[in-house]
Amino acid sequence: MMDREPLLVDQGVKRKKIGLKDMDLTVWLVLALVFVMLVLFLLYPISRMLLISFVKRDKPIALANLTLFNFSRFFTSRLYVDAMKHSLVVSISSVLIAVLLGLPLAFIVSRIDIPGKSIISSLATLPLILPPFVGAYSWILLLGRNGFITFLVKKIFGITLPSIYGFHGITIATSLSYYPFVFLMTQGALSLADPYLEESADVMGAGFLRKLRTITLPLVAPSIGAAAITVFMRAIGNFGVPSILGGEYYVLPTLIFFQIVGYYNLNAASAISLVSVFFSIAALLIMRYFTSRQSAVTLTTTTRQVKQITHPLAKVLGMIYVVLLLGMSLAPHITVLVAAFSEVWAGTPWPTSMGLGNFRRIYTHALSPLRNSLVLSISATAISLIMGSLVAYTAVRRKFKGRWLIDMLVMLPFVLPGIVVGVALLTSFGAPPFYIAGTASILIIAYVIRRMPYVFRSASGALQGMDPVLEQASGIMGAKWVTTFSKITFPLIAPSVTAAGLLTFTTLIGELSTTMMLYSARWKTATVTIYEYLLEDMLGPACAMGTVINVIVLVGVFSATKLLGEKMSNMFGGAG
Numbered sequence: 001m002m003d004r005e006p007l008l009v010d011q012g013v014k015r016k017k018i019g020l021k022d023m024d025l026t027v028w029l030v031l032a033l034v035f036v037m038l039v040l041f042l043l044y045p046i047s048r049m050l051l052i053s054f055v056k057r058d059k060p061i062a063l064a065n066l067t068l069f070n071f072s073r074f075f076t077s078r079l080y081v082d083a084m085k086h087s088l089v090v091s092i093s094s095v096l097i098a099v100l101l102g103l104p105l106a107f108i109v110s111r112i113d114i115p116g117k118s119i120i121s122s123l124a125t126l127p128l129i130l131p132p133f134v135g136a137y138s139w140i141l142l143l144g145r146n147g148f149i150t151f152l153v154k155k156i157f158g159i160t161l162p163s164i165y166g167f168h169g170i171t172i173a174t175s176l177s178y179y180p181f182v183f184l185m186t187q188g189a190l191s192l193a194d195p196y197l198e199e200s201a202d203v204m205g206a207g208f209l210r211k212l213r214t215i216t217l218p219l220v221a222p223s224i225g226a227a228a229i230t231v232f233m234r235a236i237g238n239f240g241v242p243s244i245l246g247g248e249y250y251v252l253p254t255l256i257f258f259q260i261v262g263y264y265n266l267n268a269a270s271a272i273s274l275v276s277v278f279f280s281i282a283a284l285l286i287m288r289y290f291t292s293r294q295s296a297v298t299l300t301t302t303t304r305q306v307k308q309i310t311h312p313l314a315k316v317l318g319m320i321y322v323v324l325l326l327g328m329s330l331a332p333h334i335t336v337l338v339a340a341f342s343e344v345w346a347g348t349p350w351p352t353s354m355g356l357g358n359f360r361r362i363y364t365h366a367l368s369p370l371r372n373s374l375v376l377s378i379s380a381t382a383i384s385l386i387m388g389s390l391v392a393y394t395a396v397r398r399k400f401k402g403r404w405l406i407d408m409l410v411m412l413p414f415v416l417p418g419i420v421v422g423v424a425l426l427t428s429f430g431a432p433p434f435y436i437a438g439t440a441s442i443l444i445i446a447y448v449i450r451r452m453p454y455v456f457r458s459a460s461g462a463l464q465g466m467d468p469v470l471e472q473a474s475g476i477m478g479a480k481w482v483t484t485f486s487k488i489t490f491p492l493i494a495p496s497v498t499a500a501g502l503l504t505f506t507t508l509i510g511e512l513s514t515t516m517m518l519y520s521a522r523w524k525t526a527t528v529t530i531y532e533y534l535l536e537d538m539l540g541p542a543c544a545m546g547t548v549i550n551v552i553v554l555v556g557v558f559s560a561t562k563l564l565g566e567k568m569s570n571m572f573g574g575a576g
Helices: 005-018 025-052 069-076 078-111 117-129 132-136 138-143 148-157 167-192 195-203 208-236 240-245 252-263 266-296 312-340 357-365 367-397 403-415 418-429 440-464 469-476 481-509 513-518 526-535 539-564 568-575
Strands: 342-344
Touching: 025 266, 025 367, 025 403, 025 418, 025 440, 069 078, 069 266, 078 117, 078 167, 078 208, 078 252, 078 266, 078 312, 117 167, 117 312, 117 481, 117 539, 132 138, 132 167, 132 240, 132 312, 132 526, 132 539, 138 148, 138 167, 138 312, 167 208, 167 240, 167 312, 208 266, 240 252, 240 526, 252 266, 252 418, 252 513, 266 403, 266 418, 312 342, 312 539, 342 357, 342 539, 357 367, 357 539, 367 403, 367 440, 367 481, 367 526, 367 539, 403 440, 418 440, 418 513, 440 481, 440 513, 469 481, 481 539, 513 526, 526 539
Parallel strands: none
Antiparallel strands: none
16 A cells, blocks of 8 residues: 555556646636737737738738738848848847856856956846936947047057947947846856866866866856847847947838838838848747756756866966956946036047936926836736746646646747737738727737746746645645635746846837837837937937836846845846
8 A cells, every 4th residue: 555655646646747637727718818918919910911021012812912022022122131131230249249258257256266246247247227218328328439439549549440330339338238148048057067087187186277178077068058049038139238239330220210210111021021021030049948958957956166266376266357347338327427517528539518307397297208118118017927926836746737838828928029919910901991090909919928938938938947746735625726826826936037127128228219119109118219210419408317227127136136135136037
């Protein structure tokens, strides 16, 4: 009897995991709601966007009207072809620079005995959570024709720096905004690497460079690859930075925007969007290849720490690198803060007058967009937390046919550029009978569609690493699914879900690309207001609004880190 009892329990557990009879109605309602939402607001808009891309402008969707005109125009137009080349060149260059910046920082933090590692990790994470385009304009103040850095370099060395507009400016701003992805992913892998491997190499007499080449880098190679693809997907879909620093250097997102705003040519914009989607999906497939290899990497669960480098020269060089990198990546946001208090800063390397005039203008003229941003971001974050957690629980804890479809649909928006999602929704809901463009509803829907993958993936990872024995015990005691989830499951995964919620909120409060396609005068957001200020050369008010957004983000993040007792880098590393 003692030998058979565990077998009976185990069989019961397996039956519970794969059976459908024990699934509460609530589970089916969650799945149905999410599936309907994704079909209605993701698959249908993308399908409609695909159809109208094969139809000429002002022509109805019909079999007789199908044509390759929009695509042939894309691949024969010099402007379109150049925009595609620019997108690829900028994205690949940003990846290379991000890896070259983030990988050494990850090695320094994980391997060299320097002080303040927790602070360094948190500061290195800041560019990830602060809106990239908010700080993009500040690069003009730093590296423009009359910029501060440009002035100093010319004054001291007599060298005239290249123009900040075009390729150089976009690449610099993008790579410095996204290198934290490389840092977070590789630093985690370096921290988990088995210390015995490197110690064995030391015993065998291997030098530092050989050990780095043969052991350390191969261990973190999958993480480097995954981080590089993440940067690529972010860069190729970025609209804000190229629109401010691009000038006439068009990339695919700015070209899509030009087709909508300039001509309201949804057909051409849809064709360009599909080209952008092709590159994003290709990047995702490559990313899945790298992440699938990650399971074969030797990691350790031992509490033994990796041996730290204590050589004084290494520590000095490491600190110099940290200071220089953090200084470069945070300089734009510091400049935004300075510009927010500047009354006059035009044609000079530094402001000539300081005051609170810009903030008074925000208070009197721009409170409504700021309030809209908070309402939309908080609402979308709350919905994403609820739906993403429930879907993750259902997908991980319940076995049913078609589960892969739910996973694919939820994660699909992760690879789609924001402006593409905006175009897709505009083609479907920008005209009768489903006209809801410009309303709060369509903006919240778009935000939830785009950001729910953060919550879903974070909650799924937490659930997969959690022993289900407590949930099984709750079920045996007769507790309903909802009770088990609310009393046991959710409290255990709350830190991961909270981190994902923070990442969701911080990205939504600074969201621009999707919003530009769907907003109205009634629901203009803070980021749209900043963009309009910059186009009108109203630098001071734009930076004041950007400063307010940055403060909101930082207060929320630091409050959460204190509440959860987690480092900011750990939270965003896990959620991302």
